[in-house]
Amino acid sequence: MPQHFLLSKKYRDTSLHRLLRMTDEELFDFVKKLKFGNGKEIPCTRCGAIDTHPFIKRRKGWKCKHCTREFSLTSGTVWADMKLPLSKLIMIIYQFCTSANGISAVQVSTDAEVAYKTAWVVMHKLREVIARTIDTSLMEGEVHVDGGHFGGKPRSGQFRPSNKARYAAAAEKLAGKTQGIKRRGISKANFERKKRNRRIVMVVRQVAPAEGANRTRVFLSSGENEAVAKYIAKHCIANGSLVRTDENKAYDSYKQFFTHQTVEHSKEYSTIDGVNNNQAESFFSRLRRCEYGTTHRMQAAYMIDYANEMAWKEDWRRKSVKEKLINLLESSFHVGFSRWWRGYWQGYRRNDEMLIA
Structure with missing residues (x-):
């Protein structure tokens, strides 16, 4: 019987243990190579000039020779203005990639030692990256x-209506047990809430x-x-x-x-x-x-984001951990600023649900 891909050595080509053992300089070089390549000349994210811009070691960034503005690895990306250390960002992306059915922001905030709202926004930025890099060509075959x-799935009523005639036969069949008897229907308020969500x-x-x-x-x-x-x-x-x-x-x-x-x-x-x-x-x-x-x-407002995440996980289910990690990182560098989550906590929100009909 063939081995499942998730159990194979090919899938485990990198690990959280290995990432945590990397120094800040090694992580910086890893991300820099993904964004700018191996060349010494890099483009300024402000004016686009390609040159050997002087590196400012203290700020982990560069100063453009042409527009004199400073820029970093996250400038002009969905991670712009982010104060999260690079090591924690990589860790969150790794957890996002390797969780088959998703991972909660609560768990991420605990593991990465960040506030819940930080973990929640970072993960939604990853979902935005996925949504904005979808292949929209027509499907064939x-x-x-x-x-x-x-x-919209509220619980049913609390009590089991075993005293009603239509449930008497079920109760007798179960010899007095109530585990198989249905609960009474949901209230009108709960039903309306269900339809709304x-x-x-x-x-x-x-x-x-x-x-x-x-x-x-x-x-x-x-x-x-x-x-x-x-x-x-x-x-x-x-x-x-x-x-x-x-x-x-x-x-x-x-x-x-x-x-x-x-x-x-x-x-x-x-x-x-x-x-x-x-x-x-x-x-x-x-x-x-x-x-x-x-x-x-x-929530209905963010349901499409979770659906896009699961779609990406389905399409990349036979890719290794490193391939998925690199794909998300590279994509996040090329989609520009976040449209939906930049300034979220200052009140800039996406108000529509992105319904097609």
Whole structure:
């Protein structure tokens, strides 16, 4: 039986132990090489002039020969104006990369010895980097599409209604036990809260033969309807592709543009002919484990950020730790300033939910 990739030596090409043993100078050189390469001439992040700018050792930065302004490794990036030591930033990114179902900001704040709000913003900046570097080219070949409900899950009533007639048979069958009897329904206030926080995460996954899905895109919507399905068809899938969905009528229009196959999930997970959308279900499994086991709840305003994180983890599941770490670091250096989290604690907030419909 082949070994799982996460258990292989190839996956473990770097470790937190190794990163913690690196000196500040070694970490600085590692990040500098990723951002500027090995050359002595580097670009000024202020004016763009490429030259051998003098290095200011005390401030761990450079002074541009042309505009005379100082700049550092984090200037002009999502980490601009950050006061977090480089060692702690690398540690947080490592934890972010290696947690299969995500990691809570509480745990990160404890391990990195930073305030909770610092850990929370750093992790959301990483999610922003992922969202802004998504491959938006059209998917081809076999594509799986589905929608899943997330958020808005208040508890049911406290007491078990064992005295009601419709539950009497269940109670008798269980010989007096109450573990199998349903609780009474949720209150009207809880039901309204559930509707207010409930959203649909739409996932589109391109399938590679014998490898599973190799590309994932996610969207947030208020419902799994025809308008959402047409938006996905237009912006994500190339005409003529083989698209597999469930039996939802929202996808009826796909017959006009794609080879459309469906599976009726109320009866089966896969048809006798092998028609399924298991790659979409696989993504939902990871996102649901993140919601239930890591974050415990997802606010509607930030649900798309968590969905993008899980999509990235799915696509990079067969990459080594070092490859994932380098990918996130390099991407964070090339997307510019943070659009959503720079000045968050000073009141600059992203107010919309980024819904597609």
